[in-house]
Amino acid sequence: MTELVKVMGQEAGNADPVLSVRDLVVKFRLRGRELTALRGLSLDVYRGERLAIVGESGSGKSVLTRTFLGLLESNGRIDSGSILYDGYDLAKFSREREWVKIRGGRIAMVFQDPMTALNPLRTVGGQIREALLLHSRISGAEAKRQAIRLLDDVGIPDAERRYRQYPHEFSGGMRQRAVIAIAAACTPEILICDEPTTALDVTVQAQILELLRRLQSKYGLTVIFITHDLGVVAEIADRVAVMYAGDIVELGSCREIFFDPRHPYTWALLSAMPQFGERGKPLCAIPGTPPDLFADVRGDAFAPRNPQALAVDFQMRPPYFEVSPTHRARTWLLDPRAPELLPPEPVRRLQEAGAKYLLQNRIPDRENRPALHEKQEAPEPRKSFRNFRKEQAAQQSPVLEEAARRLRLGEGAGNALRRSLGGGLGQYG
Amino acid sequence: MLSGAALGEGWGSMAEKGGNVCLSLRHVGVSFGSGKKLFRAVDDVSFDIYRGEILGLAGESGSGKTTLGRAIVRLCPISAGSIIFENRKISGELTGEHRRELIRKIQMIFQDPMASLNERAKVDYIISEGLRNVCRNLPEAERRRLVEKAMRDVGLRPEFADRFPHEFSGGQRQRIGIARSLIMKPSLIIADEAVSALDVSVRAQVLNLLTSLQRRDGLTCLFIAHDLSVMRAISDRIAVIRRGRLVELAKTARLFACPLHPYTRALLSAVPVPDPVRACGKRVLPYDPACHDYSHDRPVWSEIEPGHYVYGNQKELAVYRRML
Numbered sequence: 001m002t003e004l005v006k007v008m009g010q011e012a013g014n015a016d017p018v019l020s021v022r023d024l025v026v027k028f029r030l031r032g033r034e035l036t037a038l039r040g041l042s043l044d045v046y047r048g049e050r051l052a053i054v055g056e057s058g059s060g061k062s063v064l065t066r067t068f069l070g071l072l073e074s075n076g077r078i079d080s081g082s083i084l085y086d087g088y089d090l091a092k093f094s095r096e097r098e099w100v101k102i103r104g105g106r107i108a109m110v111f112q113d114p115m116t117a118l119n120p121l122r123t124v125g126g127q128i129r130e131a132l133l134l135h136s137r138i139s140g141a142e143a144k145r146q147a148i149r150l151l152d153d154v155g156i157p158d159a160e161r162r163y164r165q166y167p168h169e170f171s172g173g174m175r176q177r178a179v180i181a182i183a184a185a186c187t188p189e190i191l192i193c194d195e196p197t198t199a200l201d202v203t204v205q206a207q208i209l210e211l212l213r214r215l216q217s218k219y220g221l222t223v224i225f226i227t228h229d230l231g232v233v234a235e236i237a238d239r240v241a242v243m244y245a246g247d248i249v250e251l252g253s254c255r256e257i258f259f260d261p262r263h264p265y266t267w268a269l270l271s272a273m274p275q276f277g278e279r280g281k282p283l284c285a286i287p288g289t290p291p292d293l294f295a296d297v298r299g300d301a302f303a304p305r306n307p308q309a310l311a312v313d314f315q316m317r318p319p320y321f322e323v324s325p326t327h328r329a330r331t332w333l334l335d336p337r338a339p340e341l342l343p344p345e346p347v348r349r350l351q352e353a354g355a356k357y358l359l360q361n362r363i364p365d366r367e368n369r370p371a372l373h374e375k376q377e378a379p380e381p382r383k384s385f386r387n388f389r390k391e392q393a394a395q396q397s398p399v400l401e402e403a404a405r406r407l408r409l410g411e412g413a414g415n416a417l418r419r420s421l422g423g424g425l426g427q428y429g
Numbered sequence: 430m431l432s433g434a435a436l437g438e439g440w441g442s443m444a445e446k447g448g449n450v451c452l453s454l455r456h457v458g459v460s461f462g463s464g465k466k467l468f469r470a471v472d473d474v475s476f477d478i479y480r481g482e483i484l485g486l487a488g489e490s491g492s493g494k495t496t497l498g499r500a501i502v503r504l505c506p507i508s509a510g511s512i513i514f515e516n517r518k519i520s521g522e523l524t525g526e527h528r529r530e531l532i533r534k535i536q537m538i539f540q541d542p543m544a545s546l547n548e549r550a551k552v553d554y555i556i557s558e559g560l561r562n563v564c565r566n567l568p569e570a571e572r573r574r575l576v577e578k579a580m581r582d583v584g585l586r587p588e589f590a591d592r593f594p595h596e597f598s599g600g601q602r603q604r605i606g607i608a609r610s611l612i613m614k615p616s617l618i619i620a621d622e623a624v625s626a627l628d629v630s631v632r633a634q635v636l637n638l639l640t641s642l643q644r645r646d647g648l649t650c651l652f653i654a655h656d657l658s659v660m661r662a663i664s665d666r667i668a669v670i671r672r673g674r675l676v677e678l679a680k681t682a683r684l685f686a687c688p689l690h691p692y693t694r695a696l697l698s699a700v701p702v703p704d705p706v707r708a709c710g711k712r713v714l715p716y717d718p719a720c721h722d723y724s725h726d727r728p729v730w731s732e733i734e735p736g737h738y739v740y741g742n743q744k745e746l747a748v749y750r751r752m753l
Binding site: 056057172201202203204205206207210228229230231232234235237254255258259268269270272273274275276277278282283284285286287289350353357 | 489490598599600628629630631632633634636637640641655656657658659661662663695696699700701702703704705706708711713716
């Protein structure tokens, strides 16, 4: 107990953050080289909210939540920064004994694949009972009673019989319910769901989301969702954090992210959704691959994949610009000197939908003038805010020029680049 | 059988693309086990795939959609019905020559690009492996040229031919999988959950690739997936399968605009909506198989409007007709 580092709560927010991440840097050693998985990430998680973390694979969303539970792989470590929770700095924890107090009891996790999360050799009921016995001082009989009640709670019919069954006798959806029952067994404060529905069918997915919503309001849980499916986010989240290359590039309420996205990566992610696809028109794919995190990332990490990147995006990492008190984005586009860029068509349609809802008074109004959040000295005013690609295209690259021309003709960005590169798409993906 | 006769007639009017049928399935069944343990994974399935079309086959896990795909490439023997490919029956016993021809003409793209490539072989070998088996005495220069062309077709640089699969990202690996089937110049590609394991952004790349191949080279494809939103973006027509039976088949736009079968409606209602306001008001329709009373009135697979097929008994069909 004495080695637990008590840190005074130093949060400076108006709401009530239950977990506060500050400037977190996580590094992994891999084959003698060092990979920076999280690059100075800050995030507040508020009590009782449903926060969704979205991003491509490799963006660090799972790494982030694993640090909350001390579940980093053995070659990973927290380099700097802090994770404040209930007066403790989780970033300073080094021993299992410290973690045991937090893990499961206070912060619990639901993993992606319900097929591998359960022990196939033990009954489902036994596994829930184990979780209960580990975290609270109750008798075995009492634990069994509670476990059956939990099974019933997560919507498993005939709980008494199901309690004695093995995981292989459960369907995928039922297994995920059982996993959720284990995670919820000790009424944790924070429930982390790592892609909880990716392995499930759509109809089952809808049921599991409904279940999580119900549990959340019943027990007042704080839920952190990790997902790459923005459709799921729209249904479940209050707030959304968009991650790219180990950093949060945009953070806002669910409606702000969908109806007023500001970061080009959020645009790209929204536009790439197949739901926006129309038969006969190419989808807006994101060209290229995420940056190599072994190397230092310079400027805006998304710039190399952004056909509309500004010159400054390659020079300096953008600060957070505040769009509203609850909405901020790390992009130079929000700088007053930046040019007005038109987002891709699907995003424009979302914005229109948002504006319509606003007219119908279905969204609370807010100030629309973006304000500078952090003052930071920007390099070379004016000039560097010109469109980098356009400049380059004019100067040297007929390929990019062609891409730009096709873009103007209204093709999807990815497609324009692909065609212009004439099949030599390798380096772009 | 009544349903068979009705089906035979209905099909004539459906040949709207000039009867250019690539593959047709008639009353196909696949079952596993025998006696009391007999399990019908696919039951009385009939449909056509036209040349140059992408047909989506949608269903939940356990619906038999993968089994059906495997039956077409002859990985699973069928227990009933027949499969006709380019006017020749391909189910049951075949001559060795015909079988080799089919291996070339029907290709498969697998779900998980991380698991379906030989980790110890170079890309060059992986892509041309099928070719080596079919054309035994292919000159080396010609083989190289074909590999290069296939790689260009899927947007991979030919220089990558000497690399190993682990050096590629998920999207690139799936492209290798696609190149490996394209090099055989197939008449039909079975894509079994080909984009399910991919990230949103990469998924869009692969879907665009398949669409452009369809438009440029007239690719014919059976696209098997569980995700209806992906289907909407890529398929010309969609067939919905449940418990081994087709329940509905229609043109994509028509199916989304006017789903008839309660199961299709339930599936469509569960598709996530990327709009937080509409998502709030979304109601997922439950599907209860008990809503069908098939004890007296046997259900049939019937064409309710041109090109729109649905499974139901006469009473239900009357209801569906009113819904059109």
